[in-house]
Amino acid sequence: MNETPSLTRRxxxxxxxxxxxxxxxxxxxxxxxxPSAAPSCGAAEPRFGQGIEGQRKADLGNGTYRNPIVPxxxxxxxxxxDGSDYYMTFSSFQxxxxxxxxxxxxxxxxxxxxAALHRPIGSVWAMDLVRHQGRYYLYIPSLQDxxxxxxxxxxxxxxxxxxxxxxxxxxxxxxxxxVVGEDGKRYLFVNGVRRIRLADDGLSTVGELxxxxxxWQYPEDWVVEMFAPEGPKLLRRGEWFYLxxxxxxxxxxATSHMVTAARSKSIHGPWEQCPHNPIVRTTSADEPxxxxxxxxxxxxxxxxxxxxxxxxxxxxxxxxxxTLLEPIEWTRDGWFRAKGGTLDKPLPKPRGGKPSPAGxxxxxxxxxxxxxxxxxxxxxxxxEMQRLRxxxxxxxxxxxxxxxxxxxxxxxxxxxxxxxxSVVLExxxxxxxxxxxxxxxxxxxxxxxxxxxxxxxxxxxxxxxxREAMDARTVHLKLSCREQVASWQxxxxxxxxxxxxxxxxxxxxxxxxxxxxxxxxxxxxxAGRGEVKLRDFVYRGLAA
Numbered sequence: 001m002n003e004t005p006s007l008t009r010r011x012x013x014x015x016x017x018x019x020x021x022x023x024x025x026x027x028x029x030x031x032x033x034x035p036s037a038a039p040s041c042g043a044a045e046p047r048f049g050q051g052i053e054g055q056r057k058a059d060l061g062n063g064t065y066r067n068p069i070v071p072x073x074x075x076x077x078x079x080x081x082d083g084s085d086y087y088m089t090f091s092s093f094q095x096x097x098x099x100x101x102x103x104x105x106x107x108x109x110x111x112x113x114x115a116a117l118h119r120p121i122g123s124v125w126a127m128d129l130v131r132h133q134g135r136y137y138l139y140i141p142s143l144q145d146x147x148x149x150x151x152x153x154x155x156x157x158x159x160x161x162x163x164x165x166x167x168x169x170x171x172x173x174x175x176x177x178x179v180v181g182e183d184g185k186r187y188l189f190v191n192g193v194r195r196i197r198l199a200d201d202g203l204s205t206v207g208e209l210x211x212x213x214x215x216w217q218y219p220e221d222w223v224v225e226m227f228a229p230e231g232p233k234l235l236r237r238g239e240w241f242y243l244x245x246x247x248x249x250x251x252x253x254a255t256s257h258m259v260t261a262a263r264s265k266s267i268h269g270p271w272e273q274c275p276h277n278p279i280v281r282t283t284s285a286d287e288p289x290x291x292x293x294x295x296x297x298x299x300x301x302x303x304x305x306x307x308x309x310x311x312x313x314x315x316x317x318x319x320x321x322x323t324l325l326e327p328i329e330w331t332r333d334g335w336f337r338a339k340g341g342t343l344d345k346p347l348p349k350p351r352g353g354k355p356s357p358a359g360x361x362x363x364x365x366x367x368x369x370x371x372x373x374x375x376x377x378x379x380x381x382x383x384e385m386q387r388l389r390x391x392x393x394x395x396x397x398x399x400x401x402x403x404x405x406x407x408x409x410x411x412x413x414x415x416x417x418x419x420x421x422s423v424v425l426e427x428x429x430x431x432x433x434x435x436x437x438x439x440x441x442x443x444x445x446x447x448x449x450x451x452x453x454x455x456x457x458x459x460x461x462x463x464x465x466x467r468e469a470m471d472a473r474t475v476h477l478k479l480s481c482r483e484q485v486a487s488w489q490x491x492x493x494x495x496x497x498x499x500x501x502x503x504x505x506x507x508x509x510x511x512x513x514x515x516x517x518x519x520x521x522x523x524x525x526x527a528g529r530g531e532v533k534l535r536d537f538v539y540r541g542l543a544a
Contacts, residue, residue, distance in 0.1 A: 054541030071415025073320025073519030095376035106353035181267035225249025257293030301353030317510035320519025409523035416541035429530020438523035
């Protein structure tokens with residue numbers, strides 16, 4: 001799906017206006033590389049508290065943690081407690097494989113275990129992961145060329161295989177929230193906030209959408225993006241159903257987005273607004289996390305309670321909305337309060353539970369015969385995986401399109417403020433390929449090579465005036481990104497290096513500029529007629 005950001009936003013506004021509310025805003029880990037393959041750009045050693053390859057790690061090792069618990073662009077978290085295990089997934093937008101499931105046993109250390117969605121169905125936002133009567137369900141909203149839709153996939157094992165997507169025939173709806181009512185029937189709440197009953201098997205709807213809840217209204221003088229009632233998530237605790245939702249818009253000003261709550265003794269209402277609303281809100285751009293919202297509640301291993309939501313890191317919107325964890329307490333009047341403040345300091349980690357792996361290696365020598373979970377195609381076609389051919393060691397990527405903009409690059413999420421990456425390219429035929437920092441088809445910067453030229457990309461285009469003739473059949477390419485400034489080095493023999501003359505400032509490559517709710521990713525690409533073989537991709541997160 002290739003839409004302009006204005007069209008994307010307009011479709012969402014139309015969808016919510018039709019709902020009668022104010023505008024809405026809408027595998028195995030790859031093997032570690034050989035030590036000799038690490039980039040040599042003068043990086044500092046990772047600090048304590050950083051994990052695999054220097055990536056950020058929430059667990060500080062001393063009984064405390066620091067947010068984010070899942071760094072990088074992992075927005076709209078939906079979390080499931082399943083016995084002593086926890087599972088979580090996030091909006092995956094136009095990246096496929098998508099809806100990657102993450103696992104934890106302590107609420108703090110998370111690692112990916114598999115993808116639930118392999119066939120493109122549009123730009124995927126704000127899912128809901130549930131287990132009902134022994135089966136797992138994932139309710140998936142998506143933005144397609146013809147508008148919004150909600151699909152469902154299901155599995156008997158959380159690791160898959162997952163079913164093919166089933167369209168629930170709910171046009172104009174996003175942000176599903178599943179709940180079982182006091183009558184034992186299943187319901188889906190959506191943006192607006194509206195409600196529809198599900199069939200007992202959860203794979204179709206019964207009846208019509210109905211108005212369910214009038215969202216809490218903040219004071220008129222608050223600086224937010226828009227009203228945007230969204231993200232209803234529901235749970236039952238004691239005699240009450242709790243409805244946790246968001247208002248204020250997920251982007252725009254730093255003080256947009258917030259967490260609100262309501263409760264009712266019936267899934268059919270009436271709903272009572274929480275006197276403590278908003279439960280969470282960024283009140284100043286001086287805080288470390290902006291636009292905090294879209295929350296779900298979850299019980300911790302020791303019986304205490306927590307809230308999982310997303311937020312932008314101050315000054316680093318390019319990383320997207322990252323997953324945050326905050327403790328809550330239940331008050332004597334049956335409501336809950338947030339206890340983490342602005343999340344500017346380490347907090348006591350959740351009690352109980354067994355430590356679990358955290359993160360996953362991004363580096364990849366491409367020696368496996370399958371694509372690692374760190375990789376996804378941007379805006380792929382239905383047969384995109386056929387572009388790949390594994391050639392031990394190495395991954396051959398068939399060219400597509402004419403430029404970086406239309407070639408569906410292979411992308412990798414990053415969560416570090418500062419990082420380095422390197423890759424070896426072998427160019428065949430009339431292809432050209434390379435490595436870029438990629439937001440979407442309109443915003444990217446990077447360096448590529450044909451067999452006879454070096455090509456420079458920035459501001460979402462290839463600059464012909466920067467082309468440089470060279471024999472580039474095999475190229476070693478390095479990227480260094482510090483303080484959101486990217487610089488490049490390249491070599492044709494892996495020994496003698498040249499620095500690319502253009503250092504590229506990237507801080508404006510984010511949603512408030514381009515729309516789409518995405519983040520800046522590392523991208524490996526192949527365009528034109530021919531192939532590019534990729535070898536020895538190495539990633540390293542850097543200390544400040």
